[in-house]
Amino acid sequence: MLQDKKYLMIPGPTPIPPAVQQAMIRPMIGHRSGDFAKLHERLIKKAKQVFQTEKDLFILTQSGTGGLETAVANVISPGDKVLALVTGNFGERFAKIARLYGAEVDALEFPWGEAIDLKQVEEKLATNQYRAVLATHNETSTGVTNDIGGLGALVAKTDAVLLVDAVSSMGGMDIRTDEWQVDIMVTGSQKALMLPPGLALVSVSEKAWQAMETAKAPRFYFCLKQARKNMAEWNTAWTPNVTLFYGLEAALDMILAEGLPEVFARHALMTKATRAAIRALGLELLAADEVASHTVTAVKGNDQLNTEDLRKVLRTKYGVTFAGGQGKLKGKIFRIGHMGYADKLDIILAIGALEMALVEVGYPVQLGAGVAAAQKVFLEG
Amino acid sequence: MLQDKKYLMIPGPTPIPPAVQQAMIRPMIGHRSGDFAKLHERLIKKAKQVFQTEKDLFILTQSGTGGLETAVANVISPGDKVLALVTGNFGERFAKIARLYGAEVDALEFPWGEAIDLKQVEEKLATNQYRAVLATHNETSTGVTNDIGGLGALVAKTDAVLLVDAVSSMGGMDIRTDEWQVDIMVTGSQKALMLPPGLALVSVSEKAWQAMETAKAPRFYFCLKQARKNMAEWNTAWTPNVTLFYGLEAALDMILAEGLPEVFARHALMTKATRAAIRALGLELLAADEVASHTVTAVKGNDQLNTEDLRKVLRTKYGVTFAGGQGKLKGKIFRIGHMGYADKLDIILAIGALEMALVEVGYPVQLGAGVAAAQKVFLEG
Structure with a gap:
């Protein structure tokens, strides 16, 4: 269970x-x-x-x-x-x-x-x-x-x-x-x-x-x-x-x-927090801040980080499903969806799980660092 | 929403x-x-x-x-x-x-x-x-x-x-x-x-x-x-x-x-992680480790921490409901239920929300410290 x-x-x-x-x-x-x-x-x-x-x-x-x-x-x-x-x-x-x-x-x-x-x-x-x-x-x-x-x-x-x-x-x-x-x-x-x-x-x-x-x-x-x-x-x-x-x-x-402006602001805030967390973990974002989607965030893998191994650990050990890359980005990125019925604590949960999974696939991260970065964004509103 | x-x-x-x-x-x-x-x-x-x-x-x-x-x-x-x-x-x-x-x-x-x-x-x-x-x-x-x-x-x-x-x-x-x-x-x-x-x-x-x-x-x-x-x-x-x-x-x-031993182990692990997180945040647990419940954890308030203010912020800003104290402990503790349909990420989410709420009620904590302590327990299994 x-x-x-x-x-x-x-x-x-x-x-x-x-x-x-x-x-x-x-x-x-x-x-x-x-x-x-x-x-x-x-x-x-x-x-x-x-x-x-x-x-x-x-x-x-x-x-x-x-x-x-x-x-x-x-x-x-x-x-x-x-x-x-x-x-x-x-x-x-x-x-x-x-x-x-x-x-x-x-x-x-x-x-x-x-x-x-x-x-x-x-x-x-x-x-x-x-x-x-x-x-x-x-x-x-x-x-x-x-x-x-x-x-x-x-x-x-x-x-x-x-x-x-x-x-x-x-x-x-x-x-x-x-x-x-x-x-x-x-x-x-x-x-x-x-x-x-x-x-x-x-x-x-x-x-x-x-x-x-x-x-x-x-x-x-x-x-x-x-x-x-x-x-x-x-x-x-x-x-x-x-x-x-x-x-x-x-x-x-x-x-x-909820109100359209509030819905849009919530998605923007989730994006900002997710991006802050990814950066705090030393990972690289695919899109630049100015053009970043507010509903999905793509994160690059690297020589030390196999995104497919990471996604498998997240899915099987924590029940968290992130998307992989498509087309020419297959195997090179993972994507975090944060749209619709999602709120601050979904981001906290996702980053918390991501940190543990990164440790499990042998990628060096400071536990809690990504969560703290996301929390800071949420507290600043 | x-x-x-x-x-x-x-x-x-x-x-x-x-x-x-x-x-x-x-x-x-x-x-x-x-x-x-x-x-x-x-x-x-x-x-x-x-x-x-x-x-x-x-x-x-x-x-x-x-x-x-x-x-x-x-x-x-x-x-x-x-x-x-x-x-x-x-x-x-x-x-x-x-x-x-x-x-x-x-x-x-x-x-x-x-x-x-x-x-x-x-x-x-x-x-x-x-x-x-x-x-x-x-x-x-x-x-x-x-x-x-x-x-x-x-x-x-x-x-x-x-x-x-x-x-x-x-x-x-x-x-x-x-x-x-x-x-x-x-x-x-x-x-x-x-x-x-x-x-x-x-x-x-x-x-x-x-x-x-x-x-x-x-x-x-x-x-x-x-x-x-x-x-x-x-x-x-x-x-x-x-x-x-x-x-x-x-x-x-x-x-x-899931299996009875696995269910019991899951509850024990959630308790251990919750208690580690509470300690990492500098808060005091009501029960000693040896007699700690595996389904609910009680945390003490103090002169700097009004548990009812904290619970209100958690409920209204994050949708997280913790219980308060009862009888002679009314207003003196808050209680985190972690039983039944609950898993590791519920604890991560709850501690993540608790940290933000603590900041919002003016209680000094290091963001992410409680989450990291819980993550460590989960990674050690």
Whole structure:
């Protein structure tokens, strides 16, 4: 039973709050009922607050990747020129989807661990006519956040639509969908929104609706125009995951009751404490402070520290799951998820466990030093 | 939401494992059904392993205090001479119940924070004829464990029956009901057994059954002979808490799957780490190492440390609930429960929060020092 308690600190799925779990065991209702329509209407209103948008928003029964494909399938036609800004594994995935839909993709790649360089984007936009620009707000694979507001200002001057993956940041970071001029913003349920996987939330701007009029890719399940048509009566195009809709309301209620600024500040504080602790232990962070994600922190391994051995000890001896690296960072970093239903003491616990595991894999650390650094950040607020 | 996460570290009720919660939402069944009888039979068999008894054992729908009254009501008649061994608030409660049933109670009181002195008990037993001896195995109010084996050997030489309150230790500490010659052993569901409150478990020796034959106190709901009669068909005398019976099976399965020696070792290790941390922070423990409870640790306040202010900061700012003092220790100590569904990282988290709260109430501590001391104990195993 020592291992019965599990501490899931990966960048999604994340722990589910009891209030959300309780909501999800409510008796099933028909998805064409009046009760469901009322729930749907309330959900859209609440989700728009988190997206900071007054434009259209859809709750789709699919994963975040399904949300990314929805964005692509609705606006990109075969042969379209697309600019993909790649800062890691999920940026690569977004570009891959566009290529699968026949787009001619210009992939502007940045070193993993660094953010998008808007200068380079500006140059690209000046010399090319793009149908769409694809960007990742919070690159889960590296713990780097990109400046979507700056990017939006550049793209808005062009005919291109801006499609943004905010799967691992929405609900944990300050995302101004409308102010940032994002045309399609995509998130998933299983990250900072504190739900199990299974829903994608997608907002759509007027510019995106216009792009859809001429888009030629086949789309049925992913069709946003169909979704809009059904939404007029608070219906969904296809059968929705009723259980997750229940849970989404409980989760959004928690977020709005805490207050968006407070939620964002909590995530920022957890990040600051985690980074202080990692530095105090003599380990190296992948991302620079200025671009550090507030939902996931990536830490580098080194010649003395095998990240996979470390993760195994944490998982088997302490029940703590950190994520490993992905793609070209596989085996080179470990990642600590601190998003959604997480607070100060989760960081204390995680760092406390990390210190013990570091000793167990033979990496020299001063016990308590990381915890003390995190505590100091929390006490300073 | 920062306060949404709650860390309940009081000496009961304790956190409920997910497997137990899940068992408790199974559909209701009739308590006179064959399914319930089979569940009951399995439960008795499993509970006896935890009690380390081959004698009769009953699962009664009442709290631990109801269990203590059951013990008294079944063997003590008005005018009976009873020796009550009092080491704290729960020892006082046991004596009070006996007085209410008309017993002439000799209360042998020991300083709060110390254990029963068997020498004094031996002298008392040598010069008096007692009907019963009442003792507390684990004194929740002080975090002290009494030597019930030593006591049992003394009482067994007399005609007295030994009634023992093991409410806060059963399932967390090595309790040898038969080897220790305890006649009625009582525990509750909401401590180391990892259930919500609502059940008392009571074991009964042959000597206790014999004492019941001549006991004259009125008893109906608490009647153990009635319970035994119904138990012959795996029935209960009165309506049982079916939900908690479901949960009890899941909890006992967890305990037996981990293994009793492993469960006891885990509790002992959590105690050792907690005590090392408290000492590293310059605070004083109430109980001596030799008699320290393995399920709850009591820590003294002092002129610089108001324990109630400290507990308030922990509760409101970190969601951590420690218990305060009771009776004559009210306002003088705080108590950390570490029983049942608790592991190493609960201790790390609790000490990490305690350190921050100590700073916030102005008590000088070196951040991380307590955590490091606990980590050291855990790493040494």
